[in-house]
Amino acid sequence: MPELPEVETVRRGLAPVLEGQRLASVRINRPNLRFPFVPRFVERLTGQRVDRLNRRAKYLIADLGSGEHLILHLGMSGRFVVEQIDETRQPGAFHQAIPRLAAHDHVVFETAAGARIVYNDPRRFGFMVLVEAGALCDHPLLAGLGIEPLSNDFHAGAIDRLFAGKAAPLKAALLDQRLIAGLGNIYVCEALHRAGLSPARPAGTLSGARRRAACARERLAGAIRDVLTEAVAAGGSSISDHARTDGSLGYFQHAFRVYDREGAPCPTPGCHGHIQRQVQSGRSTFSCIRCQK
DNA sequence: CGCATCCCCTGCCTGC
DNA sequence: TGCAGGCAGGGGATGC
Numbered sequence: 001m002p003e004l005p006e007v008e009t010v011r012r013g014l015a016p017v018l019e020g021q022r023l024a025s026v027r028i029n030r031p032n033l034r035f036p037f038v039p040r041f042v043e044r045l046t047g048q049r050v051d052r053l054n055r056r057a058k059y060l061i062a063d064l065g066s067g068e069h070l071i072l073h074l075g076m077s078g079r080f081v082v083e084q085i086d087e088t089r090q091p092g093a094f095h096q097a098i099p100r101l102a103a104h105d106h107v108v109f110e111t112a113a114g115a116r117i118v119y120n121d122p123r124r125f126g127f128m129v130l131v132e133a134g135a136l137c138d139h140p141l142l143a144g145l146g147i148e149p150l151s152n153d154f155h156a157g158a159i160d161r162l163f164a165g166k167a168a169p170l171k172a173a174l175l176d177q178r179l180i181a182g183l184g185n186i187y188v189c190e191a192l193h194r195a196g197l198s199p200a201r202p203a204g205t206l207s208g209a210r211r212r213a214a215c216a217r218e219r220l221a222g223a224i225r226d227v228l229t230e231a232v233a234a235g236g237s238s239i240s241d242h243a244r245t246d247g248s249l250g251y252f253q254h255a256f257r258v259y260d261r262e263g264a265p266c267p268t269p270g271c272h273g274h275i276q277r278q279v280q281s282g283r284s285t286f287s288c289i290r291c292q293k
Numbered sequence: 294c295g296c297a298t299c300c301c302c303t304g305c306c307t308g309c
Numbered sequence: 310t311g312c313a314g315g316c317a318g319g320g321g322a323t324g325c
Contacts, residue, residue, distance in 0.1 A: 122303050284317085
Protein backbone atom coordinates (compact mmCIF):
# COMPACT_ATOMS: atom_id res chain seq x y z
CA MET A 1 0.00 0.00 0.00
CA PRO A 2 1.76 2.86 1.43
CA GLU A 3 3.83 5.61 0.01
CA LEU A 4 4.11 9.00 1.61
CA PRO A 5 0.50 10.12 0.95
CA GLU A 6 -0.97 6.89 2.32
CA VAL A 7 1.24 6.97 5.41
CA GLU A 8 0.36 10.61 6.00
CA THR A 9 -3.32 9.73 5.66
CA VAL A 10 -2.92 7.03 8.28
CA ARG A 11 -1.06 9.43 10.54
CA ARG A 12 -3.87 11.94 10.33
CA GLY A 13 -6.37 9.24 11.17
CA LEU A 14 -4.45 7.89 14.14
CA ALA A 15 -3.25 11.14 15.67
CA PRO A 16 -6.63 12.21 17.13
CA VAL A 17 -7.11 8.91 18.95
CA LEU A 18 -3.49 8.43 20.01
CA GLU A 19 -1.97 11.78 20.85
CA GLY A 20 -2.23 12.54 24.54
CA GLN A 21 -3.72 9.12 25.23
CA ARG A 22 -2.45 6.18 27.25
CA LEU A 23 -2.12 2.70 25.84
CA ALA A 24 -4.29 0.77 28.26
CA SER A 25 -3.47 -2.52 26.63
CA VAL A 26 -1.35 -3.87 23.81
CA ARG A 27 -1.74 -7.27 22.27
CA ILE A 28 0.37 -9.04 19.67
CA ASN A 29 -0.99 -12.12 18.00
CA ARG A 30 2.24 -13.51 16.61
CA PRO A 31 5.93 -13.28 17.51
CA ASN A 32 7.00 -11.28 14.51
CA LEU A 33 6.04 -9.15 11.58
CA ARG A 34 8.87 -8.53 9.18
CA PHE A 35 11.18 -8.63 12.20
CA PRO A 36 10.61 -10.32 15.56
CA PHE A 37 9.09 -8.02 18.14
CA VAL A 38 11.73 -6.89 20.64
CA PRO A 39 11.63 -8.72 23.97
CA ARG A 40 8.97 -7.36 26.30
CA PHE A 41 7.45 -5.28 23.48
CA VAL A 42 4.00 -5.46 25.05
CA GLU A 43 5.19 -4.73 28.58
CA ARG A 44 7.30 -1.79 27.50
CA LEU A 45 4.37 -0.20 25.67
CA THR A 46 1.51 -0.89 28.02
CA GLY A 47 0.58 2.10 30.15
CA GLN A 48 2.64 4.53 28.12
CA ARG A 49 1.26 7.81 26.94
CA VAL A 50 1.65 8.76 23.29
CA ASP A 51 2.69 12.39 23.14
CA ARG A 52 2.85 12.80 19.38
CA LEU A 53 2.52 10.83 16.20
CA ASN A 54 4.90 11.99 13.50
CA ARG A 55 5.76 10.87 10.02
CA ARG A 56 9.21 10.64 8.47
CA ALA A 57 9.28 9.34 4.89
CA LYS A 58 7.09 6.22 5.00
CA TYR A 59 7.59 5.70 8.73
CA LEU A 60 5.22 6.64 11.51
CA ILE A 61 6.95 7.57 14.74
CA ALA A 62 5.11 7.72 18.04
CA ASP A 63 6.85 9.75 20.73
CA LEU A 64 6.15 8.10 24.06
CA GLY A 65 5.96 9.66 27.51
CA SER A 66 9.02 7.70 28.62
CA GLY A 67 11.12 9.35 25.94
CA GLU A 68 11.16 6.15 23.92
CA HIS A 69 9.78 6.02 20.40
CA LEU A 70 7.72 3.49 18.52
CA ILE A 71 8.60 3.29 14.83
CA LEU A 72 5.87 1.82 12.65
CA HIS A 73 6.14 0.81 9.03
CA LEU A 74 3.25 -0.50 6.96
CA GLY A 75 5.29 -2.46 4.45
CA MET A 76 3.24 -3.26 1.38
CA SER A 77 -0.05 -4.32 2.86
CA GLY A 78 -0.26 -2.89 6.37
CA ARG A 79 -3.26 -0.91 7.52
CA PHE A 80 -4.63 0.49 10.74
CA VAL A 81 -8.30 0.46 11.62
CA VAL A 82 -9.68 2.48 14.52
CA GLU A 83 -12.86 1.49 16.30
CA GLN A 84 -14.52 3.02 19.31
CA ILE A 85 -15.17 0.43 21.97
CA ASP A 86 -17.86 0.29 24.62
CA GLU A 87 -16.65 2.70 27.29
CA THR A 88 -18.53 0.88 30.01
CA ARG A 89 -16.23 -2.11 29.63
CA GLN A 90 -13.09 -2.39 31.67
CA PRO A 91 -10.00 -1.34 29.77
CA GLY A 92 -7.87 -4.38 29.18
CA ALA A 93 -10.80 -6.72 29.38
CA PHE A 94 -10.97 -7.18 25.65
CA HIS A 95 -9.10 -10.44 25.84
CA GLN A 96 -12.37 -12.06 26.71
CA ALA A 97 -14.72 -9.82 24.82
CA ILE A 98 -12.70 -8.80 21.79
CA PRO A 99 -14.78 -8.63 18.65
CA ARG A 100 -13.79 -11.19 16.12
CA LEU A 101 -10.23 -10.79 14.99
CA ALA A 102 -9.98 -10.76 11.26
CA ALA A 103 -7.27 -12.72 9.51
CA HIS A 104 -3.93 -10.93 9.74
CA ASP A 105 -4.94 -8.70 12.64
CA HIS A 106 -1.50 -8.87 14.20
CA VAL A 107 -1.43 -6.07 16.77
CA VAL A 108 -4.24 -4.50 18.80
CA PHE A 109 -3.82 -1.33 20.85
CA GLU A 110 -6.50 -0.10 23.18
CA THR A 111 -6.35 3.41 24.61
CA ALA A 112 -7.60 4.45 28.00
CA ALA A 113 -10.13 6.66 26.24
CA GLY A 114 -11.71 3.66 24.56
CA ALA A 115 -10.26 3.54 21.07
CA ARG A 116 -9.20 0.21 19.64
CA ILE A 117 -6.50 0.41 16.98
CA VAL A 118 -5.95 -2.75 14.99
CA TYR A 119 -2.93 -3.34 12.78
CA ASN A 120 -3.67 -5.72 9.91
CA ASP A 121 -0.96 -6.79 7.46
CA PRO A 122 -1.40 -9.88 5.26
CA ARG A 123 2.07 -9.87 3.79
CA ARG A 124 3.82 -8.89 7.02
CA PHE A 125 6.41 -6.67 5.37
CA GLY A 126 5.54 -4.06 7.95
CA PHE A 127 7.14 -3.82 11.37
CA MET A 128 7.11 -2.07 14.74
CA VAL A 129 10.35 -1.15 16.46
CA LEU A 130 10.80 0.31 19.94
CA VAL A 131 13.65 2.78 20.17
CA GLU A 132 15.35 3.91 23.38
CA ALA A 133 15.10 7.52 24.45
CA GLY A 134 17.60 9.68 22.62
CA ALA A 135 18.41 7.06 20.01
CA LEU A 136 15.87 8.03 17.37
CA CYS A 137 17.94 10.19 15.04
CA ASP A 138 20.79 7.70 14.91
CA HIS A 139 18.55 4.72 14.39
CA PRO A 140 19.65 2.79 11.29
CA LEU A 141 16.14 2.87 9.84
CA LEU A 142 16.07 6.66 9.88
CA ALA A 143 19.66 7.85 9.84
CA GLY A 144 20.21 7.49 6.12
CA LEU A 145 16.92 8.91 4.93
CA GLY A 146 17.01 11.69 2.39
CA ILE A 147 15.04 14.88 2.06
CA GLU A 148 11.31 15.13 2.77
CA PRO A 149 9.71 15.95 -0.57
CA LEU A 150 6.99 18.10 0.99
CA SER A 151 9.44 20.13 3.08
CA ASN A 152 10.68 23.59 2.21
CA ASP A 153 14.13 22.13 1.66
CA PHE A 154 12.93 20.27 -1.39
CA HIS A 155 13.28 22.24 -4.60
CA ALA A 156 15.11 22.12 -7.93
CA GLY A 157 18.37 23.02 -6.24
CA ALA A 158 18.13 19.91 -4.07
CA ILE A 159 17.65 17.74 -7.14
CA ASP A 160 20.63 19.43 -8.77
CA ARG A 161 22.81 18.48 -5.83
CA LEU A 162 21.40 15.00 -5.18
CA PHE A 163 21.47 13.77 -8.77
CA ALA A 164 24.87 15.16 -9.76
CA GLY A 165 27.00 12.49 -11.40
CA LYS A 166 24.35 9.79 -11.05
CA ALA A 167 24.21 7.29 -13.88
CA ALA A 168 21.19 5.55 -12.41
CA PRO A 169 17.92 6.04 -14.28
CA LEU A 170 15.54 8.66 -12.89
CA LYS A 171 13.15 5.92 -11.81
CA ALA A 172 15.76 4.30 -9.58
CA ALA A 173 17.09 7.58 -8.24
CA LEU A 174 13.62 8.73 -7.23
CA LEU A 175 12.92 5.42 -5.49
CA ASP A 176 16.18 5.70 -3.54
CA GLN A 177 15.07 6.70 -0.04
CA ARG A 178 18.57 7.96 0.77
CA LEU A 179 18.09 10.79 -1.72
CA ILE A 180 14.41 11.73 -1.48
CA ALA A 181 12.44 9.91 1.20
CA GLY A 182 8.82 8.93 0.76
CA LEU A 183 8.26 8.32 -2.93
CA GLY A 184 7.33 4.83 -4.09
CA ASN A 185 6.52 3.15 -7.36
CA ILE A 186 3.20 4.86 -8.00
CA TYR A 187 4.16 8.45 -7.31
CA VAL A 188 7.50 8.17 -9.08
CA CYS A 189 5.70 7.07 -12.25
CA GLU A 190 3.10 9.80 -11.86
CA ALA A 191 5.62 12.55 -11.13
CA LEU A 192 7.84 11.61 -14.09
CA HIS A 193 4.88 11.72 -16.43
CA ARG A 194 3.75 15.09 -15.14
CA ALA A 195 7.29 16.40 -15.57
CA GLY A 196 7.60 14.98 -19.10
CA LEU A 197 10.73 13.05 -18.15
CA SER A 198 11.64 9.53 -19.21
CA PRO A 199 12.07 7.09 -16.33
CA ALA A 200 15.11 5.69 -18.14
CA ARG A 201 16.92 9.01 -18.41
CA PRO A 202 20.12 9.12 -16.34
CA ALA A 203 19.49 11.11 -13.18
CA GLY A 204 22.70 13.05 -13.61
CA THR A 205 21.35 14.74 -16.73
CA LEU A 206 19.14 16.87 -14.46
CA SER A 207 22.20 18.38 -12.79
CA GLY A 208 24.43 21.17 -13.99
CA ALA A 209 24.18 24.67 -15.37
CA ARG A 210 22.63 23.87 -18.74
CA ARG A 211 19.29 25.52 -19.26
CA ARG A 212 17.53 22.32 -20.29
CA ALA A 213 18.70 20.52 -17.17
CA ALA A 214 17.58 23.40 -14.99
CA CYS A 215 14.13 23.39 -16.61
CA ALA A 216 13.83 19.64 -16.23
CA ARG A 217 14.62 19.60 -12.52
CA GLU A 218 12.33 22.54 -11.97
CA ARG A 219 9.51 20.60 -13.59
CA LEU A 220 10.35 17.47 -11.63
CA ALA A 221 10.43 19.23 -8.27
CA GLY A 222 7.08 20.81 -9.02
CA ALA A 223 5.55 17.57 -10.25
CA ILE A 224 6.64 15.67 -7.15
CA ARG A 225 5.30 18.33 -4.84
CA ASP A 226 2.02 18.59 -6.76
CA VAL A 227 1.31 14.89 -7.04
CA LEU A 228 2.05 14.25 -3.38
CA THR A 229 -0.01 17.22 -2.23
CA GLU A 230 -2.97 16.18 -4.35
CA ALA A 231 -2.70 12.59 -3.18
CA VAL A 232 -2.62 13.55 0.49
CA ALA A 233 -5.69 15.72 -0.06
CA ALA A 234 -7.43 12.71 -1.62
CA GLY A 235 -6.66 10.44 1.32
CA GLY A 236 -4.07 8.51 -0.65
CA SER A 237 -4.58 5.83 -3.28
CA SER A 238 -6.60 2.72 -2.51
CA ILE A 239 -5.54 -0.06 -4.85
CA SER A 240 -6.34 -3.14 -2.82
CA ASP A 241 -5.05 -2.66 0.70
CA HIS A 242 -4.93 0.96 1.65
CA ALA A 243 -7.82 2.39 3.58
CA ARG A 244 -8.11 5.26 5.97
CA THR A 245 -8.29 4.45 9.64
CA ASP A 246 -12.08 4.79 9.58
CA GLY A 247 -12.23 2.19 6.83
CA SER A 248 -13.08 4.62 4.04
CA LEU A 249 -11.03 4.53 0.87
CA GLY A 250 -8.65 7.08 -0.55
CA TYR A 251 -9.52 8.11 -4.08
CA PHE A 252 -6.33 9.34 -5.69
CA GLN A 253 -6.16 6.13 -7.75
CA HIS A 254 -8.82 7.68 -9.97
CA ALA A 255 -6.38 10.49 -10.75
CA PHE A 256 -3.58 8.23 -11.95
CA ARG A 257 -2.34 9.32 -15.35
CA VAL A 258 -0.05 6.37 -16.03
CA TYR A 259 0.20 3.95 -13.11
CA ASP A 260 -1.37 0.58 -14.00
CA ARG A 261 -2.77 2.06 -17.22
CA GLU A 262 -0.78 0.08 -19.77
CA GLY A 263 -2.19 0.57 -23.27
CA ALA A 264 -4.37 3.53 -22.35
CA PRO A 265 -4.05 6.76 -24.32
CA CYS A 266 -1.62 9.25 -22.86
CA PRO A 267 -3.56 11.93 -20.96
CA THR A 268 -1.18 14.71 -21.91
CA PRO A 269 -3.11 17.24 -24.04
CA GLY A 270 -2.04 16.99 -27.66
CA CYS A 271 0.06 13.86 -27.10
CA HIS A 272 -1.35 10.91 -28.96
CA GLY A 273 0.97 8.35 -27.44
CA HIS A 274 -0.08 5.52 -25.22
CA ILE A 275 1.03 4.25 -21.85
CA GLN A 276 3.59 1.49 -21.89
CA ARG A 277 4.80 -0.77 -19.12
CA GLN A 278 8.42 -1.72 -18.72
CA VAL A 279 10.38 -3.33 -15.91
CA GLN A 280 13.12 -1.35 -14.19
CA SER A 281 15.01 -2.72 -11.21
CA GLY A 282 12.51 -5.55 -11.14
CA ARG A 283 9.49 -3.29 -10.80
CA SER A 284 6.89 -2.04 -13.22
CA THR A 285 7.31 1.41 -14.68
CA PHE A 286 4.46 3.09 -16.55
CA SER A 287 5.21 5.92 -18.93
CA CYS A 288 4.52 7.48 -22.33
CA ILE A 289 7.51 7.25 -24.62
CA ARG A 290 6.08 10.02 -26.76
CA CYS A 291 5.95 12.88 -24.27
CA GLN A 292 8.45 11.75 -21.63
CA LYS A 293 11.99 12.54 -22.76
C1' DC B 294 30.83 2.87 -4.28
C1' DG B 295 26.84 2.38 -7.54
C1' DC B 296 23.71 -0.35 -9.52
C1' DA B 297 20.99 -4.72 -10.44
C1' DT B 298 18.95 -8.90 -8.64
C1' DC B 299 16.76 -11.58 -5.40
C1' DC B 300 14.18 -12.31 -1.26
C1' DC B 301 10.78 -11.83 2.54
C1' DC B 302 4.94 -13.07 2.56
C1' DT B 303 0.07 -13.57 1.23
C1' DG B 304 -3.60 -12.72 -1.96
C1' DC B 305 -5.49 -12.00 -6.31
C1' DC B 306 -5.83 -12.35 -11.16
C1' DT B 307 -4.86 -14.62 -15.51
C1' DG B 308 -4.34 -18.36 -18.56
C1' DC B 309 -4.24 -23.16 -19.41
C1' DT C 310 -13.13 -26.15 -11.60
C1' DG C 311 -8.36 -26.35 -10.26
C1' DC C 312 -3.80 -25.21 -10.47
C1' DA C 313 0.51 -22.81 -11.83
C1' DG C 314 2.54 -18.62 -12.61
C1' DG C 315 2.97 -13.76 -12.42
C1' DC C 316 2.29 -9.68 -10.11
C1' DA C 317 1.56 -6.24 -6.13
C1' DG C 318 2.27 0.12 -3.03
C1' DG C 319 7.92 -1.94 0.95
C1' DG C 320 13.08 -2.29 2.00
C1' DG C 321 17.20 -5.05 3.04
C1' DA C 322 20.99 -8.25 1.74
C1' DT C 323 23.88 -9.77 -1.64
C1' DG C 324 26.96 -9.77 -5.67
C1' DC C 325 29.25 -7.73 -9.54
